[in-house]
Amino acid sequence: MISAGEALALVLRDLRLLDSERVALADAAGRVLAADVISDRDVPPFRNSAMDGYALRSEDASGADLPIRLRVLEVVGAGSMPTLRVETGTATQIMTGSVMPDGADAVVKVEDTEVDDDHVVIRQGCVAGANVRLPGEDVRQGDTVLKAGRQLRPADVGLLASLSCARVQVRRQPVVAVLATGDELVDVDQPLTPGKIVNSNAYTLAAAVREAGGVPKVFGIVHDTRAALREAFAEALTADMVLSTGGVSMGVFDLVRETLAALDVKELFWKIAQKPGKPLTFGLRGSTPVFGLPGNPVSSLVCFYVYVRPALRAMLGLAQLHLPVVDATADEDIKVAESMTEFVRCTLSGPSGSYRVRVTGTQSSGVLRSMSLGDALLVSPAGRGAIKSGDSVRVMLIGERPGSTPPV
Secondary structure, eight states, X not given: XXXXXXXXXXXXXXXXXXXXXXXXXXXXXXXXXXXXXXXXXXXXXXXXXXXXXXXXXXXXGSSSOOSEEEEEEXXXXXXXXXXXXXXXXXXXXXXXXXXXXXXXXXXXXXXXXXXXXXXXXXXXXXXXXTTEEOTTSSBOTTOEEEOTTOBOOHHHXXXXXXXXXXXXXXXXXXXXXXXXXXXXXXXXXXXXXXXXXXXHHHHHHHHHXXXXXXXXXXXXXXXXSHHHHHHHHHHHTTSSEEEEESOOSSSTTOOHHHHHHHTTOEEEEEOBSEESOTTOEEEEETTEEEXXXXXXXXXXXXXXXXXXXXXXXXXXXXXXXXXOEEXXXXXXXXXXOSSXXXXXXXXXXXXXXXXXXXXXXXXXXXXXXXXXXXXXXXXXXXXXXXXXXXXXXXXXEOSOOOOSSOOO
16 A cells, blocks of 8 residues: 555656647637747737827927817728828827827827817827837737647637637547446436445546546446456547546455456556545556546545546646645644545635635545535645644645635
8 A cells, every 4th residue: 555645656657648639719718738839920010009099299299288289180990091191280080909100109098188170189298109009019929928738718819819820739638438337326317226326426527527628438337247347448448548436445346456457457556545545546558547446436536636637637738737735724623544644525714825624524435515515625644643723734625715805
């Protein structure tokens, strides 16, 4: 049996980076860039107005003789070109984003002016460059605007659009085979007869895979026979990653490890000194990672967060592999295992930076609601012993906590 830290290091040691594909820009949000994006142009490409107003020579409106009256040469809308040069005593009415006319070096906002027939009265002075956007103010030609390994956010997609990137080179999303093993399982739309339980693990893991950036391929329930397991795993091993639940402990019907060995999966470890999730097994067939997760739903999901999610993100080329870990203060006495790392389901209270934690209730590995209620997993390392109210602890955030305070 190895430590949780040793297990995580083995999981991440030999993972391959997935190949890339080109996708339409409209489908790029949330995907991971596979190559640097270098600008082939200045953005904006020309001098333009930052305001609706009047383009003029700043020297005409910088003296003490305000207000002044200037003749309006023309009106230039966004997308059209000015035809007349601005000279002393003249101005061009201009809209936000419009090309600045030659001769003008500033824009006076429309609210600081009054229209007087074919003239404009300027009430507010200005300096050269006022309300003018220069070429390359956003991006300069040759700039590396986004680097490989970045998970694209909405602003990134807009930035790529400004560079006319209709298609984007991104990492292929990993296809993850999800198998739930056990004769006791029935699917969600089947009658729940005596001795049976609903196959929640497959749905939990599929959702977790999707949230982590993968594409789940969910297999039907796999029965506890050598033939059924071999057939299912043989097909599953064509995916980029395999997740199974159940069948990895020491019972008569725990046949997953035997099956994987027969299919040439090289086991790197079995059993971790952690709670919950001790009987996790991990191996590789070639470059394909295979996780044999415990059958208890909490154990399965905790192992996903600690080991599987970082592996998926590594295969996508992301630099930040792990869920955020922050300091917090125990709000009650918390009993933990002394001989192994324990991941305690807990809720958070208080503002970020001053979190206080309480357990979600029973820590049974079969109580999935304790994960649904939780905001975080308190990470208690082996050898720590009991946690007292007021003690400093480390917690791994597993859920978003929407703020109640408006930003403005």
